[in-house]
Amino acid sequence: MSKQKIVVIGNGMVGHNFIEKLVASEGYANFEVHTFCEEPRVAYDRVYLSSYFSGKTAEDLSLVKPGFYEENGVKIYINDKAVGIDTQNKTVTSEAGVTIEYDKLIMATGSYPFVPPIDGNNRDGCLVYRTIEDLDAMKEVAARGKVGVVVGGGLLGLEAAKALVDLGLETHVVEFAPRLMPVQLDDGGAALLKRKIENLGVTVHTSKATTLITDGESCMNKMVFADGEELETDMVLFSAGIRPRDDLAKESGLELGPRGGIQIDNQCKTSDSDVFAIGECALHDGMVYGLVAPGYSMAQVVVNQLNAEPASFEGADMSTKLKLMGVDVASIGDPHGTDENALSYVYENGPEEIYKKIVVTPDGKKLLGAVLVGDAEDFGNLLQIMLNDMDLPEHPDALILPNRDGSGGDLFGPDALPETAQLCSCYDVSKGDIINAVEGGCCTMADVKATTEAGTGCGGCVQLVTNVLNSELEKRGVEVNTDLCEHFAHTRQELYHICQVEEIKDFDTLIEKHGTGCGCEVCKQAVGNIFASLWNTHALAKENVALQDTNDNYLGNMQKDGTYSVIPRVPGGEITPQKLIVLGEVATKYKLYTKVNGGQRIVLFGAQMNDLPAIWKELLDAGFESGQAYAKALRTVKSCVGSTWCRFGLDDSVTMAIEMENRYKGLRSPHKMKMGVSGCTRECAEAQAKDIGLISTENGWNLYVCGNGGMKPRHADLFATDLTKEEVFKYVDRLLMFYIRTANRLERTATWMDNLEGGLEYLQDVVINDSLGLGAELEAQMERQQQTYQCDWEAALENPEFTKRFRSFVNVDSPAEQLFVQERGQIRPATEEDKLAGIAVEIKQIA
Amino acid sequence: MSEFVQVCSTDDLVKNSGVAALINDTQVALFYINDEVYALNNYDPIGKANVMSRGLIGDLKGEFMVAAPLQKQHYNLKTGECMDVEGVSIPTYETKIENNQVLVKL
Ligand code: SRM
Ligand SMILES: Cc1cc2nc3c(=O)[nH]c(=O)nc-3n(C[C@H](O)[C@H](O)[C@H](O)COP(=O)(O)OP(=O)(O)OC[C@H]3O[C@@H](n4cnc5c(N)ncnc54)[C@H](O)[C@@H]3O)c2cc1C
Ligand code: SF4
Ligand code: FES
Numbered sequence: 001m002s003k004q005k006i007v008v009i010g011n012g013m014v015g016h017n018f019i020e021k022l023v024a025s026e027g028y029a030n031f032e033v034h035t036f037c038e039e040p041r042v043a044y045d046r047v048y049l050s051s052y053f054s055g056k057t058a059e060d061l062s063l064v065k066p067g068f069y070e071e072n073g074v075k076i077y078i079n080d081k082a083v084g085i086d087t088q089n090k091t092v093t094s095e096a097g098v099t100i101e102y103d104k105l106i107m108a109t110g111s112y113p114f115v116p117p118i119d120g121n122n123r124d125g126c127l128v129y130r131t132i133e134d135l136d137a138m139k140e141v142a143a144r145g146k147v148g149v150v151v152g153g154g155l156l157g158l159e160a161a162k163a164l165v166d167l168g169l170e171t172h173v174v175e176f177a178p179r180l181m182p183v184q185l186d187d188g189g190a191a192l193l194k195r196k197i198e199n200l201g202v203t204v205h206t207s208k209a210t211t212l213i214t215d216g217e218s219c220m221n222k223m224v225f226a227d228g229e230e231l232e233t234d235m236v237l238f239s240a241g242i243r244p245r246d247d248l249a250k251e252s253g254l255e256l257g258p259r260g261g262i263q264i265d266n267q268c269k270t271s272d273s274d275v276f277a278i279g280e281c282a283l284h285d286g287m288v289y290g291l292v293a294p295g296y297s298m299a300q301v302v303v304n305q306l307n308a309e310p311a312s313f314e315g316a317d318m319s320t321k322l323k324l325m326g327v328d329v330a331s332i333g334d335p336h337g338t339d340e341n342a343l344s345y346v347y348e349n350g351p352e353e354i355y356k357k358i359v360v361t362p363d364g365k366k367l368l369g370a371v372l373v374g375d376a377e378d379f380g381n382l383l384q385i386m387l388n389d390m391d392l393p394e395h396p397d398a399l400i401l402p403n404r405d406g407s408g409g410d411l412f413g414p415d416a417l418p419e420t421a422q423l424c425s426c427y428d429v430s431k432g433d434i435i436n437a438v439e440g441g442c443c444t445m446a447d448v449k450a451t452t453e454a455g456t457g458c459g460g461c462v463q464l465v466t467n468v469l470n471s472e473l474e475k476r477g478v479e480v481n482t483d484l485c486e487h488f489a490h491t492r493q494e495l496y497h498i499c500q501v502e503e504i505k506d507f508d509t510l511i512e513k514h515g516t517g518c519g520c521e522v523c524k525q526a527v528g529n530i531f532a533s534l535w536n537t538h539a540l541a542k543e544n545v546a547l548q549d550t551n552d553n554y555l556g557n558m559q560k561d562g563t564y565s566v567i568p569r570v571p572g573g574e575i576t577p578q579k580l581i582v583l584g585e586v587a588t589k590y591k592l593y594t595k596v597n598g599g600q601r602i603v604l605f606g607a608q609m610n611d612l613p614a615i616w617k618e619l620l621d622a623g624f625e626s627g628q629a630y631a632k633a634l635r636t637v638k639s640c641v642g643s644t645w646c647r648f649g650l651d652d653s654v655t656m657a658i659e660m661e662n663r664y665k666g667l668r669s670p671h672k673m674k675m676g677v678s679g680c681t682r683e684c685a686e687a688q689a690k691d692i693g694l695i696s697t698e699n700g701w702n703l704y705v706c707g708n709g710g711m712k713p714r715h716a717d718l719f720a721t722d723l724t725k726e727e728v729f730k731y732v733d734r735l736l737m738f739y740i741r742t743a744n745r746l747e748r749t750a751t752w753m754d755n756l757e758g759g760l761e762y763l764q765d766v767v768i769n770d771s772l773g774l775g776a777e778l779e780a781q782m783e784r785q786q787q788t789y790q791c792d793w794e795a796a797l798e799n800p801e802f803t804k805r806f807r808s809f810v811n812v813d814s815p816a817e818q819l820f821v822q823e824r825g826q827i828r829p830a831t832e833e834d835k836l837a838g839i840a841v842e843i844k845q846i847a
Numbered sequence: 848m849s850e851f852v853q854v855c856s857t858d859d860l861v862k863n864s865g866v867a868a869l870i871n872d873t874q875v876a877l878f879y880i881n882d883e884v885y886a887l888n889n890y891d892p893i894g895k896a897n898v899m900s901r902g903l904i905g906d907l908k909g910e911f912m913v914a915a916p917l918q919k920q921h922y923n924l925k926t927g928e929c930m931d932v933e934g935v936s937i938p939t940y941e942t943k944i945e946n947n948q949v950l951v952k953l
Contacts, residue, residue: 486907507863518863518880520905520921521914546863546903550916553901558916562896809869810859816867816874816897832895 006306007092007102008035009082009248014279014295015108016043016063021299023072027307033074034100036092038081039131042069047292050159052135053166055769061132085252087272104274106302107249107262108295111242111280111288116151120213125220126236129160138235142167145234147219149173151210153180157239158324161202162773164237165325172203172231174223176240179206184320184331188346189371192355196327196374205231244281244288257283266312267305268298276302285315293425317387317425321372321379326773328376333369333386335359342368345397349374352501356400358382365391370400380423380464388421414468423468424461429454431468438472445469445757455757462757484745485522488515492670492745496530505535506543525549526745529632532668533740536788538795539631540802551630554806555792556612559605561829563818566592566604566615568624569665572639572657572677573600582622590615591843593826599636599674601627606827608843610808610815616793625665625791632746633668634675637661638686642679642696649679651696656725657685660694663729666789667736667782670743670752674708688716691749692732697721701728705735705763706749714750717760720768730779734767737778818843851943851950860884860949865913867900870953875940876900877949878924880911885924886940886951891915893935 006022008015019033037043044061052061069076077098084093085105093099113128115121125141128134142148148164150157153175164171173180179190180197194204209226216222219232244261255263255271261283268276268284279295280288289295294316304311321330341362348355354374360367367386372378378400385392385399393399417423419432429452437451445466449455455462483489488511490498495514504510507527511519519527528547531537537544539552551557556564568583583602587594590611592604607615616626629635639657643649657677664675676687677694687693693704699722707716720731743752756762765771796802808816819830819840830840854868860879867889868875874889876899889897894917902913904924911924921930922937929935941952 487905517909518906518911520907520912521903521919524903524905545861549903550901553916558898558901560894560896560917562898562901805861808867809874810855810866810877811868811870814869816869 003032004103006031006033006104008106010108011035011037011043012110013292017296018299021303025307035076036082037078040079050163053163107277108279109245109281111244114241114243115238118210128238141235147233148235149233150237152239160239162325174208175206189355189373192373261288268302321376330372330376330379332383335369335371347400360396414471424454427453434468487517487519487523493742557630564607566607567627567629568619569627570601571661572654586618600638612806613803626793634664634673637675639677640684653677653679669740671746671748706753708750733782734778737781849953851952854949854951857947865900878904884942886942888938
């Protein structure tokens with residue numbers, strides 16, 4: 001039997017998805033597939049198109065695994081547009097002159113951006129946002145201009161606005177309707193979104209109709225509006241909706257909808273029973289779906305039918321959740337409450353810029369729709385309630401009110417969902433699939449992603465899937481409590497955000513508002529550390545002093561006998577002979593034990609608490625500063641001699657190490673951090689065993705991250721190669737600040753990265769491609785840190801309140817008794833046996 | 848047997864933290880929490896050093912406590928009992944505050 005010939009017109013997201021699904025289907029051996037691809041490249045991910053501006057390449061965006069079509073015998077005609085369909089003889093003809101017969105034809109021609117009929121809409125600088133070529137054109141115009149206007153304030157328009165900001169343009173959004181995202185949002189939500197977006201430097205003009213685009217004076221173009229106002233701009237980017245690409249279908253006599261779109265039935269069949277249409281070119285039940293998931297469902301429906309299995313497309317849910325310019329926005333169901341008897345509840349939090357609204361049936365029993373702006377965490381929950389037609393609680397507003405006292409928890413916990421509930425729409429993963437995965441041994445979100453693919457598409461379902469996972473683990477007796485301690489039902493990351501957002505700078509306020517009791521050594525240390533990272537205030541300042549753990553408390557490491565170590569900073573391990581002499585003199589004067597330590601610096605042990613201020617005064621006078629060996633902060637940057645002296649050195653590792661150490665010194669972090677810089681691949685500085693490591697290459701620096709020695713040694717991972725010094729600083733700034741923001745208490749960088757969903761790749765995406773749009777903010781935060789740096793000991797000595805702490809006793813001036821033994825010409829702490837044996841002596845008795 | 852001795856003023860104490868005092872050759876740790884002063888011997892019986900005054904204080908399961916600075920065992924501020932290791936405890940002393948003066952009875 002000869003194979004059935006399938007021809008697919010359009011190799012976009014849905015066309016390709018259809019071929020993938022057909023190839024994977026049981027009956028694939030019975031088919032021969034041909035596809036016409038108008039664009040100069042195979043299908044790519046339009047959903048992530050904007051990431052092209054933050055470093056992703058066309059290859060990165062490709063949806064087709066190299067060799068996939070060849071291996072599976074799919075014939076693809078790249079850069080060749082189908083121009084004629086003969087439904088009588090069942091053939092398709094292309095621009096390049098190829099004619100192919102088909103048994104079944106699949107139209108997957110997508111849509112095109114609608115450009116409103118405005119005079120001048122085809123001038124130089126007037127563009128749309130749909131293909132990689134469009135993006136190249138935008139880059140080119142942005143390089144020539146300084147202002148950009150997006151026409152259309154819908155989902156895509158706002159995404160395009162972000163792209164213009166990234167391109168460095170002064171950015172405006174012009175919307176015809178009186179509010180942003182008119183389809184998805186209500187007035188309240190749109191007003192908040194507008195405010196937030198304007199805070200990011202984008203000017204929003206609503207209720208504006210453009211009548212003309214003409215020559216500009218200060219810019220290439222000028223837009224003229226119906227109200228007489230004008231706006232000078234170089235680029236005009238139209239994002240005013242999409243129109244199905246139905247012209248070819250029309251010419252071929254296929255039936256279209258009254259306002260366009262290839263008419264299909266529930267089987268995705270057009271008016272010709274051998275022709276199907278799927279994706280954005282199709283009109284189903286009066287709807288053209290501008291989202292990819294419904295297109296994928298249509299593709300599945302056609303694949304099933306070709307395999308002689310019944311299937312039908314019954315419409316799709318248009319609920320969306322996304323981050324627009326860093327702002328969480330979600331819309332579910334019918335948020336406008338078109339049923340006039342519908343009831344609505346609104347929660348608006350001005351200071352934190354959060355807006356939430358739900359619309360329910362007149363009897364208050366079922367959810368009809370919702371709008372969330374500024375905080376979309378409830379999205380998964382609300383969507384499931386609506387999709388599964390679940391009964392609402394007695395007071396539906398509880399669904400959107402903040403749950404500050406920690407009581408109750410989720411009203412609709414994951415347990416309330418039926419097993420059939422679809423949690424991940426991108427990969428059609430149900431709650432039952434997650435339960436099976438847990439049964440099969442999955443314990444972390446990373447396991448679940450690998451096993452079920454849930455959460456690996458748009459990412460919108462991750463929160464919900466995590467909740468289901470945790471609840472299933474709990475049921476099986478696996479502990480998933482992430483509370484910091486009995487005083488705070490929060491993780492360190494949550495507390496960090498609370499302190500940052502509410503600008504909390506003292507423990508009493510924090511525990512009163514967000515915790516219980518008076519705290520313990522666990523939460524106090526964590527909060528003290530958070531305050532230090534956020535506000536860079538002194539450890540001994542009145543509001544901080546009671547939060548400091550053993551070492552920070554006295555700006556030195558407590559030794560086993562209650563004395564302290566003194567470790568001045570020696571950046572990069574480089575030290576002058578004169579400074580070595582000073583260390584020797586101070587150690588002799590105060591009778592301290594000295595040793596070269598493992599961090600390329602010199603440590604003085606055995607200092608009594610009441611001597612610390614005097615010792616440090618002498619060291620500071622000689623030009624030393626605190627090495628912060630006591631702090632959760634940068635410790636040392638180890639270096640090798642590098643190109644200055646070493647015959648193999650490729651770059652000056654010592655200078656680089658000193659600059660790194662001076663840049664990041666004083667930066668308080670969830671755990672201590674160490675760095676290393678080697679001048680060549682022989683790696684004498686052991687940079688790959690450090691949190692941050694640099695190794696010089698012929699072409700710049702290779703950056704390694706998240707390694708450590710210690711209890712569980714782990715080699716650092718190669719993060720980026722051949723960087724300039726400026727790139728190193730930029731990436732390290734971002735990475736460390738992101739670590740400080742998101743790590744758990746006492747979590748070193750290696751554990752932190754391993755626990756991040758997506759691990760190294762995710763981190764590279766955040767830091768290098770700025771995928772969260774946080775880059776500038778993180779860098780600015782680092783800059784503030786650097787500007788507010790002050791040596792802890794210098795600040796302590798300036799303040800008599802602080803130095804008072806170092807008295808041995810509050811009521812007498814004499815120092816505490818402290819016993820030592822002499823060994824190899826230096827002191828060491830006396831043991832209990834030494835004391836019994838009578839060889840322990842007081843320091844004043846030591847010569 | 849012994850009497851209350853005046854040790855220092857409340858201004859010498861640190862709120863929610865500790866200081867050390869020397870009373871008749873005994874090192875005493877004074878903790879100031881909730882407007883009350885608690886006094887314990889300054890010697891850490893497990894770490895074997897005079898360091899208790901430098902521990903972090905707070906509460907655990909409703910009891911005020913100090914966490915030893917060397918190895919973080921918790922001691923009940925009122926009774927001196929170790930909350931982690933059975934049978935270990937630190938001597939406690941009676942205290943009172945009069946006219947901003949701190950008095951301790953050894
Ligand atoms: C001076 C020093 C770098 C520094 O400024 O810190 C250094 C300098 C050299 N190291 Fe090293 N290594 C130094 C510590 C290290 C360390 C760290 C450590 O041991 O604490 C390592 C990593 C640990 C290890 O041993 O693997 C280290 C791993 C190497 C290697 C790689 C060995 C390997 O098997 O991978 C080489 C290359 C080699 O063996 O030929 C090397 C070779 C060299 C040579 C001898 C290269 C050469 O053939 O000329 C360098 C001498 C430069 C010169 O002109 O004097 N050095 N070298 C360090 C001397 C420490 C010391 O004297 O105690
Ligand atoms: C910037 C941007 C962001 C987006 N973000 C999201 C999002 O977050 N979530 C979401 O769900 N959706 C999003 N979308 C929409 C999503 O990309 C589309 O829903 C999806 O691409 C539709 O797939 P399609 O195959 O129907 O159309 P397309 O991907 O447009 O593919 C159609 C292809 O057919 C080709 N073609 C047309 N006519 C012919 C012909 N005669 N011969 C040969 N080839 C032809 C076209 O050149 C095109 O390559 C976004 C779109 C854009 C532009
Ligand atoms: S790492 Fe390379 S450059 Fe540095 S000392 Fe070793 S051999 Fe020389
Ligand atoms: S819903 Fe998009 S990844 Fe799950």
